Amino acid sequence: MFDDQKLESLQQAHNKYYEAPIFKGPSLYFHHKSLESSRKQDFDRFSEHIYALLVSWGMHRMGPGGAKMREFEEFRASLKKVWNIALQLQKKEPGSLCKCDWEDLKKVFCGIRCMNTGTSLVGNSKVMAHLIPNLIPPVDRRYTLNFLFGKGQIANDLEKEWGILSKILKEFFYPIVLSSEFKSEADKWIVRPNDFPWDTSHLKIVDNLIIGSSKAIRT
Known part of the structure; x- marks a missing residue:
């Protein structure tokens, strides 16, 4: 589906x-703090940092x-419920996920309650991008x-939002991070x-490249 969305x-x-x-500034500072507390599997610090x-x-x-x-406290309680599942997923890699791993990813995505507005995809993905x-x-x-x-608009439906995330993982992000050209760079x-x-993970680098490509197109 994403054949036309080539990175520069x-x-x-x-x-x-x-x-x-x-x-x-704070966006970079808390990015590193969240990743650090995630690596240490420190729930209290991670929940505050993220x-x-x-x-x-x-x-x-x-x-x-x-x-x-x-x-x-509402966000923290929701995160606590999926914490142990997420810690197990920290051991996984994009090229070796089985059906049960995808089911666990969905449980984490659907279990996080960080946003009080209709859409969950953006907020939940940011939490998971630091936890996993x-x-x-x-x-x-x-x-x-x-x-x-x-377009940036998406339907406010948790099941459909998970469908969008899983699709772009399988069809865009994972093929890139598994490619030899990308890995080399x-x-x-x-x-x-x-x-x-x-550049804190391979998937974050792809995110950076999307932003960079978008800026290159606009200039």
Whole structure:
């Protein structure tokens, strides 16, 4: 389905991504903190770090309009219910998922309650991208959905939203991270955290390349 959504030259897209001056400050700080507490399997710290990350990534807007998050305790309770499933999924890789692994991914996705507005895909994917960065990239409307579907609108239906996420994983993200061309480039970037602080996993690098490709198209 996504044959027409070609990434620009990997190096060009990567360069474009890091030319952007906006991806710093608390959004980067809590990105690293969330990944660190996830690696340590520290539930209390992860739940606090990822809640702060969601705010810094624009998932809670002050005032009457815009995205709204649930109260922390409600979010924390939902995360607690799927925590052990997610920890088991940290051991998995995109090229070796079985049917039961996909069922577990769906349980985690459908179990997280972070957003108080209708759509769950964007918020839940951002949580999972830090809890299970080996299997899930962050998804957003402006870049991911526009790049893949030509529009950012999605139906507010949890089952359908999971269908969208699983589809783009199977048909776009996973084929890229399993390709030798991508691995060759990504492995060079991921070992240079001082130069490329957002290159924290192969799937996050694909997300970065989508953003970079989108910026290249607009210029």
